Amino acid sequence: MARQIGDVILDLRNISLSFGGVKALTDISFDVREHEIRAIIGPNGAGKSSMLNVINGVYRPQQGEIIFRGQHRRDMDTHEAAAAGFARTFQNIALFKGMTVLDNLMTGRNLKMRCNFLQHALWWGPAKREELEHRRKVEEIIDFLEIEHIRKTPVGRLPYGLQKRVELGRALAAEPQILLLDEPMAGMNVEEKQDMCRFILDVNDQLGTTIVLIEHDMGVVMDISDRVVVLDYGRKIGDGVPDEVKNNPEVIAAYLGTQH
Amino acid sequence: MFYRETGQFKTSYAADQQIFPIRQDRIGIGILLFVAFVVIPLTAGNYWFNAILIPFLIFALAALGLNILTGYAGQLSLGSAAFMAVGAYAAYNFQVRIEGMPVLLSFVLAGLTAAGVGILFGLPSLRIKGFYLAVATLAAQFFIVWCLTKFPYLSNNSSSGVISVPGVEILGFRFDSPQSRYLLVLTIVALLALAAKNMVRSTTGRAWMAVRDMDVAAEVIGIRLMRTKLLAFAVSSFYCGVAGALYAFCYLGSVEPDGFSLDLSFKILFMIIVGGVGSILGSFLGAAFILLVPIFLDIALPWFSELLHLPFDGATVSHIQLMVFGALIMFFLIVEPHGLARLWQIGKEKLRLWPFPH
Ligand SMILES: Nc1ncnc2c1ncn2[C@@H]1O[C@H](COP(=O)(O)OP(=O)(O)OP(=O)(O)O)[C@@H](O)[C@H]1O
Ligand SMILES: [Mg+2]
Numbered sequence: 211m212a213r214q215i216g217d218v219i220l221d222l223r224n225i226s227l228s229f230g231g232v233k234a235l236t237d238i239s240f241d242v243r244e245h246e247i248r249a250i251i252g253p254n255g256a257g258k259s260s261m262l263n264v265i266n267g268v269y270r271p272q273q274g275e276i277i278f279r280g281q282h283r284r285d286m287d288t289h290e291a292a293a294a295g296f297a298r299t300f301q302n303i304a305l306f307k308g309m310t311v312l313d314n315l316m317t318g319r320n321l322k323m324r325c326n327f328l329q330h331a332l333w334w335g336p337a338k339r340e341e342l343e344h345r346r347k348v349e350e351i352i353d354f355l356e357i358e359h360i361r362k363t364p365v366g367r368l369p370y371g372l373q374k375r376v377e378l379g380r381a382l383a384a385e386p387q388i389l390l391l392d393e394p395m396a397g398m399n400v401e402e403k404q405d406m407c408r409f410i411l412d413v414n415d416q417l418g419t420t421i422v423l424i425e426h427d428m429g430v431v432m433d434i435s436d437r438v439v440v441l442d443y444g445r446k447i448g449d450g451v452p453d454e455v456k457n458n459p460e461v462i463a464a465y466l467g468t469q470h
Numbered sequence: 471m472f473y474r475e476t477g478q479f480k481t482s483y484a485a486d487q488q489i490f491p492i493r494q495d496r497i498g499i500g501i502l503l504f505v506a507f508v509v510i511p512l513t514a515g516n517y518w519f520n521a522i523l524i525p526f527l528i529f530a531l532a533a534l535g536l537n538i539l540t541g542y543a544g545q546l547s548l549g550s551a552a553f554m555a556v557g558a559y560a561a562y563n564f565q566v567r568i569e570g571m572p573v574l575l576s577f578v579l580a581g582l583t584a585a586g587v588g589i590l591f592g593l594p595s596l597r598i599k600g601f602y603l604a605v606a607t608l609a610a611q612f613f614i615v616w617c618l619t620k621f622p623y624l625s626n627n628s629s630s631g632v633i634s635v636p637g638v639e640i641l642g643f644r645f646d647s648p649q650s651r652y653l654l655v656l657t658i659v660a661l662l663a664l665a666a667k668n669m670v671r672s673t674t675g676r677a678w679m680a681v682r683d684m685d686v687a688a689e690v691i692g693i694r695l696m697r698t699k700l701l702a703f704a705v706s707s708f709y710c711g712v713a714g715a716l717y718a719f720c721y722l723g724s725v726e727p728d729g730f731s732l733d734l735s736f737k738i739l740f741m742i743i744v745g746g747v748g749s750i751l752g753s754f755l756g757a758a759f760i761l762l763v764p765i766f767l768d769i770a771l772p773w774f775s776e777l778l779h780l781p782f783d784g785a786t787v788s789h790i791q792l793m794v795f796g797a798l799i800m801f802f803l804i805v806e807p808h809g810l811a812r813l814w815q816i817g818k819e820k821l822r823l824w825p826f827p828h
Contacts, residue, residue, distance in 0.1 A: 266690060292692030304687035306680045308748065317676045321692040325673065327701060333668035338484075341672055345483045384691060 213415055215436065216244030220265070220388065220420075225274035227260055234260040235271065236444045242388070247414055247421045249431045251455075252441035253464060258424045259301055261441065262390045265422065266291040266298055293321055295387030299377045299394055301424075307366035311357060311376050314365055315348045318383030348383055355379050355409060371402040378409060389413065391423045395430060403427070407434055432456065440464070489667055506656055511649050519648035520721075522761065527652075527659045528716045530757035533741040534666055534750065535709025540739075541748035542670055543702035544682025545595050549607040550710050550738040552614035555730035556584040557711025558718035559624055562633045566626055573638050577658070577715045584711025585704040587614070592703030596696050611732055618727035625727075634724040651720045658716065662709060667750050669705070678702050679748075740795070744802050746811030755810040763798070767791050 220242040227235040235257045242248045250258045263269040265276070267286030276283050278294065286296075297318070306314050323344065329337045352361055355375050360368060365376055374394060381389055394410065395403045411434060413419050425431045431438060432452040440448035440455055442464040448455045455461055490496045514523065536550045561580035564571050591610035595603050618624050618631050625631040638645040638654065645651050669675050677698045680688035689695055718725045737760060745756020771790060775782040782790075802809055 268686065268690065288689045289692055289694060292690060298690060300687065304684050304690075306683035306687070308683050309676065309679050313676055313679070316673075317680050317688075317693075318691055320673055320677060320680075323673045327669060327674040327705070330669045330672040330674045331665040333672070337668070337672055338487075341487060342483055345487065349483070380691070 213245050213418060215246045218242065219244045219279055220422075221277040222261075222265070223275045223277065225261075225264055225271045225276075227257075227264060227269055227271045233444050235264070235441075237273075238441070238444075238446050240439045240446065240449055242420060242422055243436075244420055245414070245418050246436040247410070247423060247434055249435035249438045250422065250424045250441060251426070251428075251431055251438060252447075255443075256441040257444040258441055259392055260444075262298060262392055262422065262424065266296045266390060292384070295384075296390060297381035297384040297386035297388075298390035299374070299381050299392055301392040301396065303370075303373050303377055305365045305373055305377055305380065308364060310362050310364055311352070311368075311379070312345075312348065312361045314376060314380050315351060315383045316344060318380035319344050319348065321384065347385075351379050351382050354382075354412070356405075371398050374398065374402075374406070375409070378406075382413065385417075386419060388420045388422065391421065391425075393424050393426065395425060395427060403430065410434065487671075489671070503660075506660075507653070511653055514649075514652075516648045519652045522765070523652050524648070524655055524721050526757055526761050527655045528713050528721055529738065529741060529761060530754045531659045531662060531716070532710050532713035532738050533745065533753040533757050534663060535706045535713060536738050537742045537748065537750070537753045538666060538670075538678070538709065539702050539706035541742055541746075541752075542675060542682065543678035543699060543706075545592070545699060545702060546600060546604040547607040547706070548604050548732065548735050548739065549591060549610040549614070551730040551732065551734035552611045553584045553588055553707040553710035554714030554717060554734070555614055555618060555727060556587050556707075557581060557714030558725055558730070559618055559633065559714075560584065560711065561715035562635050562718060563624070563626070565636055573640055573719070577712055577719075580715040581708040581712040584714065585708040588703040588707025588710075589700050592700050595699050595703065608732070611735055615727045615730060618730075630726065632724060632726040633718070635718050638719050645720070655716055655720050658712065662712065663750060663754075666709070670750065674701070740799055742809070743799060743807075744809055746809030747807065749809070749811035751814065752809050752811030755814070759810060763794065764791050767794060 218241045222241065223239045225235055225238045226233070238257075238261065250261055252258050260269060264271050264274075265286065267288040267290065270285040274284075276286060278286075306317060309317070323340055325337045325340050329335070352358055355378065357372065357375060357379065360372065360376075365373055368376065374397075378391070378394060381391075391410070395406050398406065407430060410421060410423070414421050423431075423435065435452060437450060438448070438452055438455045439446060440458070440461045447464055448458040448461040450458075485491070488496075490499055510518075510523065532550055532554055535553070536547060539545050539547050557580040560583035561576045564576035564579050565573065568576075587610075591607060594606040598606065622628070622631075625633050628634075638651070640654075643650075645654050670678070677688070677693045678701075680691075680693055681695060681698050681702075685695060688698075714730070722729075741756035741760045742753060743756070744759050745754065746752020767787065767790065771782055771787050774780075806812055
């Protein structure tokens with residue numbers, strides 16, 4: 211692959227998060243390098259989604275530090291994270307169901323739009339120009355994800371696999387620097403998974419987007435990721451390149467102990 | 471004439487983003503505007519202007535306001551009538567207290583006042599949703615009507631808060647005839663409807679709908695919930711406020727606080743339920759429907775009573791009206807939550823396929 215993995219851009223240090231008595235994350239540290247595909251794996255309830263939620267500010271950790279591009283912070287603010295270039299998809303699809311595919315993707319670009327509601331109300335002039343300009347960008351993503359035929363369909367009417375793809379599209383529309391994907395291939399058939407893998411690799415390769423990915427399918431994880439973090443019961447039990455992680459006895463035990 | 475877009479290929483995104491991308495729709499709306507602005511003023515009688523057309527337009531505007539808040543931004547409100555009241559009383563106060571205040575400017579200021587009050591009562595929406603928010607807007611409904619009755623200052627010290635508005639005069643022209651008032655209301659409503667359509671098809675509207683559909687996801691992609699919700703309250707209340715000002719100045723001429731009761735708020739809510747939640751067109755269809763059904767029943771019921779040899783008195787007629795209303799609301803809530811606007815769209819889709827059913 212042509213891409214060059216760069217320096218650490220996101221460094222998570224000693225993150226702990228609990229909900230009442232439930233400890234979702236305990237003292238977790240790991241980093242993400244620029245342009246890499248970083249996977250987070252672990253059995254159900256290990257704290258993977260919680261980790262993503264901490265990264266883009268949906269949850270605030272009780273302890274720890276997040277260093278993003280050299281800036282230290284205690285926690286992220288969702289809006290700041292979005293503005294700083296984080297985009298994500300959710301484990302349970304979180305699309306805007308009543309809106310069309312096109313509108314969902316356009317909404318993904320909202321932070322790049324400058325016109326205010328009065329200019330929108332007038333439409334002619336700046337608002338229309340801006341709309342067209344962003345429409346062009348969104349159409350590129352629609353082409354890339356091969357969803358031209360459904361651009362005017364309300365997403366609520368689409369099958370699950372396509373919704374997952376649209377959700378990726380909405381995240382891509384923001385032109386993120388870091389893409390957080392929570393089980394992008396869950397519930398897909400083999401063919402859909404292959405497509406999704408291809409999209410993820412292409413985004414990473416062609417746009418240089420850094421990707422943090424949660425995935426249960428070990429084949430996929432070992433295939434596409436550069437480094438893997440393994441969580442179990444909210445603790446980190448492994449971290450390294452796929453081969454290292456595969457042969458880590460603690461990881462094998464965690465997986466044998468709970469499932470598979 | 472065939473209704474379809476075949477052969478009308480969009481060669482640019484600009485063409486695709488028109489309000490009416492299909493040519494037949496553009497012709498249709500052109501005809502509609504021509505009828506509304508030219509044919510009706512030349513042909514309709516005073517009864518039509520005063521009893522049907524003017525109230526229809528004003529209620530459509532109020533429904534549009536509520537639809538922005540409830541249909542697009544997903545914030546249920548039971549206070550639309552109160553925001554109309556704010557508009558009516560604000561316009562009145564600006565007119566009688568400031569010498570030489572242009573009437574159009576006082577309508578705008580009335581809308582802005584209502585927007586301010588709307589933002590205030592929209593603040594609870596930052597913490598509460600759905601049913602609980604509806605209860606909070608109910609508080610607005612009662613509080614505002616109570617204020618207007620309680621503080622004589624707001625009605626220029628007239629007894630029990632009744633206000634009689636001065637006549638409308640713009641640039642020396644007096645809008646005394648029903649026909650001229652109709653044209654004034656029509657122009658204002660048409661412009662505001664166009665502005666609303668423009669807002670909902672751009673970033674503003676998409677942010678509203680995003681907050682409606684999935685607020686966590688909206689926040690994650692950078693939409694500020696507080697700003698978006700409060701803007702929806704402000705714009706919605708602005709529309710209701712202008713509707714209220716028109717209600718006083720161009721329809722009734724004299725209003726009292728109790729005229730803006732919860733009943734009226736519900737009536738406006740029914741308009742958007744029947745017409746279509748989250749649809750500009752639906753606001754108009756709903757207003758027409760809710761206004762016309764009683765008139766239709768007034769005419770039809772006596773005719774039925776003769777036909778069936780059943781004596782219907784006035785009370786029975788109004789009871790039947792209520793029953794028909796209730797049944798219709800339930801029908802739309804259960805069978806077609808997207809209202810008449812959706813039925814219209816389905817009809818158009820059928821027409822596009824006609825005469826081949828598949
Ligand atoms: N909002 C919340 N409130 C309370 N508990 C939560 C919340 N979110 C997560 N948890 C708890 O934190 C723990 C970790 O959950 P999380 O969703 O992060 O796991 P996961 O690794 O993503 O699991 P899965 O593979 O099932 O998606 C679980 O015990 C879960 O019940
Ligand atoms: Mg999860």
